Amino acid sequence: MDEDYNQANLLFTNGQRQAALDSYTAFLDKWEPQRDAFGDTVNSYNKKLAIAYNNRGQLHYLNVDFYLAMEDYSQALKYNQxxxxxxxxxxxxxxxxxxxxxxxxxxxxxxxxxxxxxxxxxxxxxxxxxxxxxxxxxxxxxxxxxxx
Known part of the structure; x- marks a missing residue:
């Protein structure tokens, strides 16, 4: 999980917008369904999901995809209120x-x-x-x- 998360964050930080968008989407598609399996570490897991959704939302915002960005920000808030x-x-x-x-x-x-x-x-x-x-x-x- 951490490797996928860190890779997406690195692409985001380096300004590789499309690659970061794809990487966050792959991360969320892969790891969000497995959330319940993380037991005691679910809070840490939720924070990573929230950050991934927020950052992907930022990429949608930069692409002027406002409604997709809003959906991602709302998902981020689902995992970290x-x-x-x-x-x-x-x-x-x-x-x-x-x-x-x-x-x-x-x-x-x-x-x-x-x-x-x-x-x-x-x-x-x-x-x-x-x-x-x-x-x-x-x-x-x-x-x-x-x-x-």
Missing amino acids: HFAVAYYNRGQIHYRLGSYQLAIQDLQRALAIEPNFEDARSNLMQARQDLELQLQGKSSSDTINALS
């Missing part, structure tokens, strides 16, 4: 897709886990501002439609 970076990453995609309320929720979760996560803090402020603008825009158009 205290993974602030995965909440942050998923929040970033929600933000880019204009789902500001969902972005805010994920960024708040990231900050609850890691209160000093400055990128999450600044992006949370931006998401709140953009949500407010979005709501004002809807309110303005609703008013215009009502007057027409």
